[in-house]
Amino acid sequence: MTDTDTALQPKKKGLTRRQKRTLSRGVQYAVFAAAVIAFAATADWGRLQNQFAQADIAKQMFPDVITLALKNTVLYTLSGFVVGLVLGMVIALMRLSSVGPYRWLAGIYIEIFRGLPALLIFIFVGVAVPLAFPGTEIPGGTYGKVALALGLVSAAYMAETIRAGIQAVPKGQMEAARSLGFSPAKAMISIIVPQAFRIILPPLTNELVLLFKDSSLVLFLGVTLEERELSKFGRDLASTTANSTPILVAGLCYLLVTIPLSFVVRRMENKAQEAIR
Numbered sequence: 001m002t003d004t005d006t007a008l009q010p011k012k013k014g015l016t017r018r019q020k021r022t023l024s025r026g027v028q029y030a031v032f033a034a035a036v037i038a039f040a041a042t043a044d045w046g047r048l049q050n051q052f053a054q055a056d057i058a059k060q061m062f063p064d065v066i067t068l069a070l071k072n073t074v075l076y077t078l079s080g081f082v083v084g085l086v087l088g089m090v091i092a093l094m095r096l097s098s099v100g101p102y103r104w105l106a107g108i109y110i111e112i113f114r115g116l117p118a119l120l121i122f123i124f125v126g127v128a129v130p131l132a133f134p135g136t137e138i139p140g141g142t143y144g145k146v147a148l149a150l151g152l153v154s155a156a157y158m159a160e161t162i163r164a165g166i167q168a169v170p171k172g173q174m175e176a177a178r179s180l181g182f183s184p185a186k187a188m189i190s191i192i193v194p195q196a197f198r199i200i201l202p203p204l205t206n207e208l209v210l211l212f213k214d215s216s217l218v219l220f221l222g223v224t225l226e227e228r229e230l231s232k233f234g235r236d237l238a239s240t241t242a243n244s245t246p247i248l249v250a251g252l253c254y255l256l257v258t259i260p261l262s263f264v265v266r267r268m269e270n271k272a273q274e275a276i277r
Helices: 002-007 017-042 045-053 055-060 066-095 100-115 120-133 141-168 172-178 182-221 230-241 245-276
Strands: none
Touching: 002 120, 002 172, 045 245, 055 230, 055 245, 066 100, 066 120, 066 230, 066 245, 100 141, 100 230, 120 182, 141 182, 172 182, 182 230, 182 245
């Protein structure tokens, strides 16, 4: 065969890039499906049902799991979010301040409370504060302690989020406000901060979801029966009934709130991206 004949033969074409991606995706789906089928075939569903899905035990939890445990969890979360938002706003403005000591104090606070586990903050509020200030009580009892603990935890994260939002607002906005006679403080409050909050609304909502889960640490403060949140409520009933069904029901109640909130966060992020485009 001559070189001319070889050149005239059609060249063999390999898979295109799109075909390779399709093939790779199909293999991944097949592996995932095989893993699910293997798990379903080997799991002892009878034992799982006996331990986690007893309908009669689940019925005993209602309506208290909603009217008491879920209500307390929501109240703890919202109170902690409000405290964290206010404190985070102050720290963010201190972080952006031209006064050096303000920036240093804000930086120290953020580094400390972002680095410490939330559990240690709850123990600090429940134990260290009463020891440091004998005879004083945090207003609101357990609700006040939870609001303070969750607020201290979330404020460090919110402060950085708010700072980033303020810095994302074009500098021309401040210059325009100053040219209209606004003082720096009034321009920041009236012009810059509202625009920053439109930018940071998705991450703030995501922080609300995280706080909702962190509220389970309230048990380390020592709560009464009427102050129990979802995790404590489920754990107590699980101990009483020697069954894990209450824990599963409590987990489903968490999802009842976190899944819609996560959906809201995704919608807001998509809208923000569309507005940028």
